[in-house]
Amino acid sequence: MAAVVSERLVLLLLAVASLSLLAPPAAAQTPWQVCGNSGNYTANSTYQRNLARLAAALPRNASASPALFAKGSVGSVPEIAYALALCRGDGANATACSACVATAFQDAQQLCAFGMDATVYYDACYLRFSNRNFLDDTTSNDNELILMNAQNVSSPVEAFDAAVRVLLNATGDYAAANSTRLFATGEEAFDAANPTIYGLAQCTPDMSPADCRSCLGDSFGLIPQYLSGRRGGRVLGVRCNFRYEVYPFFTGGPSLRLPAPSSPPPALPPAPVNVTPAATPPGRSKNKTGIAVAIALPIVAAVLAISTVCFCFLWRRRRPAEEQAPSYSTNAGDIESIDSLLLDISTLRSATDNFAESNRLGEGGFGAVYKGVLPDGQEIAVKRLSQSSGQGIQELKNELVLVAKLQHKNLVRLVGVCLQEHEKLLVYEYMPNRSIDTILFDPEKSKELDWGKRVKIINGVARGLQYLQEDSQLKIIHRDLKASNVLLDFDYTPKISDFGLARLFGGDQSREVTNRVVGTYGYMAPEYAMRGHYSIKSDVFSFGVLILEILTGRRSSGSFNIEQSVDLLSLVWEHWTMGTIVEIMDPSLRGKAPAEQMLKCVHIGLLCVQDNPVDRPMMSTVNVMLSSGTVSLQAPLKPVFFIPKSGYYSTVYSESYPTGSQSTGNVVSGAMSPNEVSITELEPR
Known part of the structure; x- marks a missing residue:
């Protein structure tokens, strides 16, 4: 697995080194790839032959389509292959589109060798193929990549981000209204440091305008968390994508032009009140005016005072309702x-x-x-x-x-x-046995946790989570479930603790998004760590990691051996696929615990850490699986592997490579334009 990680890092560097101001032809550009977790096919298999048939048909179909788009499937279950290809809509000709898609098939099968699910992105086109039917779901923007410029803007970040949002929202609206290609480009005047911001938005043409705009809106929502203040960035997905830069990167003129964002006008002094007095007999005007002023001023003051009191009263009554967060209240x-x-x-x-x-x-x-x-x-x-x-x-x-x-x-x-x-x-x-981590990861103390105690802990935590998520009057998302937050009483009954980061959901609420990702890397679900999306399935992921820690006696983060996997999930998955899972069980359990029960618990743990939240079981289902000996378990899908950096998991990061710098090792050296995006964030979300 270490070789796979090294190869991936090399590919990251290659992706950066290959960029230039104007995108090179697809054949010369190193793609960005996402290798799925749907398993592998073998050489000369039926699935490989089905891919070959798609590789022959899709480039021709995409180039012949007015929308430069094609999708299709070949074969029958379980060897059926699905594929989708889309070329960028800014004036690409049929020949260039066909060549890009053809190259994409070749690169995908090399970069994700024998993977049944692969996605590759170029500037000019992208391709995804899979053994799972993703074609019918036009609302899921799978295999997203977040790419960012390493440089920050010199302008005030708030003003620049606001201008980017205005441009992209207008461009997204225009793209969704385009019935042919669902594609648009735009530009917006800004300031002296960044005279113009350029934007692009595109959806697959088989989407409805509403689905297209919704997909783009979700992608735009990633800007505050990942791209705020960056001179450029983009989010690539199978169904929609966008990009913005402070230099022109698309061909042809923009679909729309926006003026510079208007600033609020300066405050003006209050205009004088011109009162035209009624005609009065000579000699009595001053007296009448004085009387009128004497009467009017108290009335005006009283009206203003009453209005102010009423406004404050209404505002105070309305404020709690407005400030009440959808997740929890701390009044x-x-x-x-x-x-x-x-x-x-x-x-x-x-x-x-x-x-x-x-x-x-x-x-x-x-x-x-x-x-x-x-x-x-x-x-x-x-x-x-x-x-x-x-x-x-x-x-x-x-x-x-x-x-x-x-x-x-x-x-x-x-x-x-x-x-x-x-x-x-x-x-x-008080919990006399303290938290699990103080015992589990100590080679000597861990011997106290025999198989019976570990099963008791797993079952207890599962029941506690089910209560939080499904059985209590409140629906609680813990967001920081980990070994140090599970305490043990005198007879090793587990108790979930530390609800400082928890969130309260409404009865019909299923998901929430936050711009502040908090918790502990290694236990975080991928959709939460990378997008800020959390749900009850986020805690299910953390529970799956905890099960694997309890069974193996290993922490979820950190390297074990350079020849082995980089984290606990990849290590367990390797042994699971090889049929050697017993080898990584805690040494104190080997030969002392029923092998069948251990395998069952590992199986449940792997089901809980699957990449897609939809694939993870509910905690009530987990409890049924744990307590029943007759329930059949479906095969787990390959979990997401995170690459640790400096001892921690890194999900979004950016590197700068100076122009003309020489790379070392197996990385091809190359020059880059200082204006182009320095892109290294290539982890799927």
Whole structure:
């Protein structure tokens, strides 16, 4: 697997080194590829012959189409092959389109050798083929790549990002209204540093205008997280794509031109009030005017005062409804409504011996945790938020509100809270065996966890998650499920803890998007780590990783051996496909645990970490699979492999290569225009 990673990194560098100001012909351009997880075919197989038939037909069909688009399938299940090809719509001729698609078939089969699912992108065209029918789903923009310019704009980022959004939204609207190619280009005047911003948007022509605009809108939504302030960037997907730059990159004139964004006009002084007095008899005008002013001013003042009071009253009444987040609430009333949980600071100081270092249990995300004993003899764990942690107060309120409303044997029980003397303290029941990670990853302590205890932990966490997601009145997404957040009581009953990052969903809500991705890499689902999309299936992914950690005794992140895989998921997958999964089980389990049950648990773990959230089971289904010996399990799909960088998983990153720089090793050297995008983010989302 290390060789595969090295090859992938080489390809990343090649993709950057091959760029120039004007895109080279497809045959000379190194493509960006996404290799799917649908398995492999063998040489001279029926599937390979079906691909060959598609490779002969699609280039011709795409070039003959007014939309420069073609799709089709050849063969029958299970050897059927589906394919889709699209050429860029800015004046590409039939010959160039045909050549690009033909080259794409060749490169895809080389870059994703014997892979049944492959996608390659060029500037001029792209291609995807698969053994799974993706052609009928025009709403899923699969195999997306995020590509970014390594340089930031010198203009104010907010103004530049706003201008990009205006341009791309207008270009997307224009593309969706184009019935032939669903393609548009545009330009927008900006400022002296970046006189013009250029944009492009395109969808596959078999999409409806509404689906096209929705697809582009989802892709535009990635800009704040990944492309904010960048001089250029693009998102490539099988169904839609866009690109923007501060230099012209498309051929022909733009479909639309936008003027420079208008700035708000300067505030003007209030205009004088011109009052034309009615004709009055001589000698009485001053007296009449004085009386009128004396009467009018109090009336005007009273009206203004009443209006201001009414406005403030209405605004205060409306504000809670507007500010109520769709995911959870942390209003002060939530805290005040649980007075029975309030504890006095003096009680907690006495219980913990004034937070003595000898009572310190560990360090959490926002502060330390201390052991204590209440006057009635109850042992407690006190989570003390750091005084300097301004960010943590929101997480503490969130955790308090959520945990106080949840009651389950596999969720840690909240004993009380204290918000006195600038202290922010949460008090939980004490877990004598602490968290799983303190035992599981210690070669000696891990021997305490025999097969029975590990099964008990897996089943308990699964039941706790099902309660959070499906059985409680609230629907909770934990977002940071990991070994250190699962505590063990005296008989190793697991309890899920640390709800500081959790989110509350409405009854019919299934997914949410955030611009602030928080949690722990290695446990994060790919759609959350790369797009900010989280759902109950995000926690299912984390649970799958946790199962594999419990079975193998290995952490989910970090390298094990340069000759082996780079992370736990790839290591388990390799042994699973080779039929040697028992070899990577925790040494303390080998020969002491039923092999059939271990295989079953590994199987369930792999089902939970599948790339597509739709393929992952619900936690209620997981519990049925764990408890039943007769339920048949479907074959898992290959999980996503992340490439760790400096000890952490890296999902989006950018590198700059100076013009004319020479690459080393197996990388072909090449010159780049300083204006072109330096692109290295090639991980599918």
